[in-house]
Amino acid sequence: QKQVVPFQEGNASMKALLGGKGANLAEMTRAGLPVPPGFTITTEACLAFFKVGNRISEELFEQIATALKQLESQKGQIFGDANNPLLVSIRSGSVSSMPGMMDTILNLGLNDITVLGLAALTRNEKFAYDCYRRLMQMFGNVVLGIESYHFEQLLHCLKEKEGALQDHDVTAAGWKDLIEDYKKCILAKTGQSFPQHVYEQLRMAIEAVFKSWNNQRAQIYRKINRIPDEQGTAVNVQSMVFGNMGGNCGTGVVFTRNPSTGENTFFGEYLINAQGEDVVAGIRTPLAIAALKNEMPLIYEQLFQASKQLEKQYKDMQDIEFTVENNKLYLLQTRNGKRNAQAALKIAVDLVHEGVLSKQEAVGRIEVSHLDQLLHRGIDEDAVKDVLAKGLPASPGAAVGQLVFSADTAVEWSRAGKTVILARMETTPEDIHGVIASEGVLTSRGGMTSHAAVVARGMGKPCVCGCEDIRIVLDEKQMMVGNKIVKEGDWITLDGATGRVIIGDMPLHEARMTNELLVMLKWADEIRTLKVFANADNPHDAGIARQLGAEGIGLCRTEHMFFSSARLPVVQQMILAEDKEERLKALAQLLPMQQSDFEEIFNEMDGLPVTIRLLDPPLHEFLPNLEDLQRRQAQLMYDKEGSDEERDEVAHLLRKVQALHEANPMLGQRGCRLGIVYPEIYEMQIEAIFRAASGCIENGISVHPEIMIPLVSHASELKIFRELVELVAMQVLGKEKLRECPYKVGTMIEVPRAALTARQVAAHADFFSFGTNDLTQMTFGYSRDDAEGKFLTHYVDQKLLPHNPFQVLDTEGVGQLIDLAVNVGRVVKPSLKTGICGEHGGDKESIFFCHTIGLDYVSCSPYRIPLARIAAAQAFI
Numbered sequence: 001q002k003q004v005v006p007f008q009e010g011n012a013s014m015k016a017l018l019g020g021k022g023a024n025l026a027e028m029t030r031a032g033l034p035v036p037p038g039f040t041i042t043t044e045a046c047l048a049f050f051k052v053g054n055r056i057s058e059e060l061f062e063q064i065a066t067a068l069k070q071l072e073s074q075k076g077q078i079f080g081d082a083n084n085p086l087l088v089s090i091r092s093g094s095v096s097s098m099p100g101m102m103d104t105i106l107n108l109g110l111n112d113i114t115v116l117g118l119a120a121l122t123r124n125e126k127f128a129y130d131c132y133r134r135l136m137q138m139f140g141n142v143v144l145g146i147e148s149y150h151f152e153q154l155l156h157c158l159k160e161k162e163g164a165l166q167d168h169d170v171t172a173a174g175w176k177d178l179i180e181d182y183k184k185c186i187l188a189k190t191g192q193s194f195p196q197h198v199y200e201q202l203r204m205a206i207e208a209v210f211k212s213w214n215n216q217r218a219q220i221y222r223k224i225n226r227i228p229d230e231q232g233t234a235v236n237v238q239s240m241v242f243g244n245m246g247g248n249c250g251t252g253v254v255f256t257r258n259p260s261t262g263e264n265t266f267f268g269e270y271l272i273n274a275q276g277e278d279v280v281a282g283i284r285t286p287l288a289i290a291a292l293k294n295e296m297p298l299i300y301e302q303l304f305q306a307s308k309q310l311e312k313q314y315k316d317m318q319d320i321e322f323t324v325e326n327n328k329l330y331l332l333q334t335r336n337g338k339r340n341a342q343a344a345l346k347i348a349v350d351l352v353h354e355g356v357l358s359k360q361e362a363v364g365r366i367e368v369s370h371l372d373q374l375l376h377r378g379i380d381e382d383a384v385k386d387v388l389a390k391g392l393p394a395s396p397g398a399a400v401g402q403l404v405f406s407a408d409t410a411v412e413w414s415r416a417g418k419t420v421i422l423a424r425m426e427t428t429p430e431d432i433h434g435v436i437a438s439e440g441v442l443t444s445r446g447g448m449t450s451h452a453a454v455v456a457r458g459m460g461k462p463c464v465c466g467c468e469d470i471r472i473v474l475d476e477k478q479m480m481v482g483n484k485i486v487k488e489g490d491w492i493t494l495d496g497a498t499g500r501v502i503i504g505d506m507p508l509h510e511a512r513m514t515n516e517l518l519v520m521l522k523w524a525d526e527i528r529t530l531k532v533f534a535n536a537d538n539p540h541d542a543g544i545a546r547q548l549g550a551e552g553i554g555l556c557r558t559e560h561m562f563f564s565s566a567r568l569p570v571v572q573q574m575i576l577a578e579d580k581e582e583r584l585k586a587l588a589q590l591l592p593m594q595q596s597d598f599e600e601i602f603n604e605m606d607g608l609p610v611t612i613r614l615l616d617p618p619l620h621e622f623l624p625n626l627e628d629l630q631r632r633q634a635q636l637m638y639d640k641e642g643s644d645e646e647r648d649e650v651a652h653l654l655r656k657v658q659a660l661h662e663a664n665p666m667l668g669q670r671g672c673r674l675g676i677v678y679p680e681i682y683e684m685q686i687e688a689i690f691r692a693a694s695g696c697i698e699n700g701i702s703v704h705p706e707i708m709i710p711l712v713s714h715a716s717e718l719k720i721f722r723e724l725v726e727l728v729a730m731q732v733l734g735k736e737k738l739r740e741c742p743y744k745v746g747t748m749i750e751v752p753r754a755a756l757t758a759r760q761v762a763a764h765a766d767f768f769s770f771g772t773n774d775l776t777q778m779t780f781g782y783s784r785d786d787a788e789g790k791f792l793t794h795y796v797d798q799k800l801l802p803h804n805p806f807q808v809l810d811t812e813g814v815g816q817l818i819d820l821a822v823n824v825g826r827v828v829k830p831s832l833k834t835g836i837c838g839e840h841g842g843d844k845e846s847i848f849f850c851h852t853i854g855l856d857y858v859s860c861s862p863y864r865i866p867l868a869r870i871a872a873a874q875a876f877i
């Protein structure tokens with residue numbers, strides 16, 4: 001089987017086999033663009049490599065050698081030849097983009113002999129030896145596992161000795177010396193010499209790139225981006241072109257549109273006389289691409305045209321790497337450019353207006369995680385006084401935290417509950433765990449396309465980079481701008497949208513809706529069939545939910561209405577009541593409070609359904625803590641503090657708390673079990689709902705209350721409450737008004753038994769709302785309060801579970817119960833309305849499942865609504 005594919009034989013549809021980079025190189029080659037020739041070793045070859053214990057089979061190596069021969073004849077050069085040597089780059093290329101996570105080796109094919117040939121051919125000895133030392137450095141690091149700083153240190157010494165400021169100030173003699181130093185370093189660190197045999201270099205390099213699929217940073221990146229480990233990586237072997245041969249050479253990265261704002265302007269950076277890695281590694285700070293227009297106008301024009309061509313072909317914004325070798329342009333790769341949320345939306349909306357994409361395609365393209373970013377925070381401008389410095393606005397959003405200077409400290413401090421900002425001279429992919437742990441990232445060197453900037457953008461973390469005014473002194477754990485000093489642990493604020501670094505912890509404001517988002521949401525609404533409701537417990541949240549597009553309230557948790565300081569004493573009175581009469585007194589006080597809440601919510605949701613869940617807490621949650629009370633009682637008894645009255649009160653409270661105490665409150669007197677024991681509580685709530693409805697109807701508001709009974713496990717529970725609701729509705733509204741109040745009675749399905757007996761339950765229900773928090777808890781038997789901290793992360797880490805089932809719905813188990821209940825329920829009652837209101841209602845994959853099994857709606861917290869609307873549309877597409 002063919003495991004090696006020359007660029008001219010592949011195409012874009014072969015991405016799974018060739019990886020993203022390989023497929024794109026093939027496609028560009030086909031389109032006649034100037035791509036240095038090469039070939040791709042497939043992902044299948046990679047998987048086969050892992051299978052036989054990380055070894056390249058002889059058969060594969062033969063295929064590689066054959067492809068190399070073909071490449072030699074295309075280029076008119078020979079691999080390992082003393083006079084006319086072919087040099088190649090070896091790059092990873094995974095199916096899903098993982099920028100900077102795996103390894104690259106350039107200039108492969110150089111050794112003590114071929115370097116002479118390269119020097120003679122280019123008449124540039126300095127250049128040839130620079131290439132050679134770069135190879136040794138990359139090979140030493142990636143293939144032989146020697147940490148880069150050993151090489152950096154030797155390079156640094158050389159530059160000091162020669163008085164060179166930049167790498168390209170170093171002399172040929174200097175590079176030769178350095179090469180000897182590198183050889184010694186490699187021998188000392190590994191016990192073996194740098195391989196002079198070019199085929200040995202090739203074999204070792206390919207092996208190393210395959211293996212880099214499993215390095216730590218790649219594994220972490222895959223985990224957070226949910227990329228399957230089984231994909232493997234392809235390897236691209238491409239003939240080298242050189243951007244570092246002199247002043248008419250260069251290298252850079254361009255985006256066809258601005259990846260931060262989405263504006264349709266050519267955007268990018270380049271460096272004259274530099275090699276590819278220099279731009280992305282952030283070692284020198286590059287120039288904006290606009291400057292190339294003056295410096296190399298023809299190249300600029302050609303690059304611009306090629307970029308437009310690629311954008312059209314891929315129907316998306318492209319991120320293109322290019323190199324100029326002796327005034328000739330080469331394209332080294334193209335891919336769909338990473339972008340932040342706002343840019344993604346603007347680009348997609350613009351592409352629809354430009355006639356490139358359909359609305360469905362545009363909506364389908366939105367990454368739901370991007371919406372989280374868009375709904376990002378910014379700085380309250382009035383508070384900004386002390387701007388320390390300004391860098392490049394690499395990833396928008398504002399972040400506040402305590403300053404740290406190492407990735408490890410970032411992780412440690414964040415584990416200890418601190419919020420941190422990670423500041424580094426230049427971030428490298430090795431810092432990824434620190435980036436994850438930080439609120440935001442600051443670098444003093446490196447451009448907008450540096451690896452960490454790209455990674456931060458992908459994660460939606462604010463990032464300011466290339467902030468050159470800042471001098472970081474690692475040893476002293478501080479950084480300086482002029483004579484201002486900021487130390488580890490000091491508070492700073494980053495504004496990733498403008499690049500400002502501000503001293504102190506600035507107040508932040510929440511995100512705003514942009515026009516593009518509104519347009520996209522409108523398109524999503526046209527597409528989707530699944531409705532989106534909100535979980536909202538008060539008028540304020542209901543208002544926000546409606547603004548964000550909620551089509552109703554799917555869950556109003558009434559216990560949340562009891563927590564305010566004004567109400568708590570009355571609630572406690574209700575719970576502490578010695579008899580029903582006393583309890584009714586307290587309830588009578590609570591009734592008007594509830595009623596006014598409901599009135600306001602009905603007002604906000606005029607014309608839309610409002611699902612109100614009757615009380616569902618363990619009662620002891622409203623009473624003081626048992627241990628606190630015991631302590632207070634001991635004080636009162638032994639220290640003779642306080643009055644007799646207080647003593648009585650504490651004793652009384654203690655008795656009640658003890659009486660209500662449950663070994664397992666989550667399986668205790670919760671939900672409708674409470675209403676069964678104290679029907680007067682539910683009766684008060686129902687009365688409040690209908691009184692509120694009555695008032696609203698009088699004011700011309702259209703009300704649609706849906707009364708929801710929680711934690712039902714047996715149809716008989718629902719039957720009782722349905723009868724109670726019907727009775728109270730008639731009593732409060734009377735026949736006339738009832739006609740104007742089309743209410744529903746339904747149940748939450750949170751207990752597996754309720755799902756399993758959906759036939760019986762549906763007989764008494766107008767709707768089923770799946771409370772997937774409890775349903776997950778009870779289906780798995782995992783405590784929703786403890787499991788995550790105790791064992792669930794181990795399950796996910798060890799891949800015993802694909803996800804945390806409290807975040808992403810377990811479609812296999814919990815989902816089956818939902819599917820079953822919906823199907824059976826609808827047989828009994830074809831009009832049965834169905835939805836979900838657990839946390840999963842705001843999760844993309846879970847929403848897809850809800851659409852697939854034909855639920856009518858999902859209900860989620862107000863701020864998740866835009867996301868749910870988009871996801872619901874994508875589920876339809």
Ligand code: PEP
Pocket residue numbers: 555557750770771772773774775837838839
């Ligand atoms: C649920 O259990 O999914 C639910 C929505 O109810 P709560 O989270 O209030 O228990």
Ligand code: MG
Pocket residue numbers: 750771773774
């Ligand atoms: Mg619940």
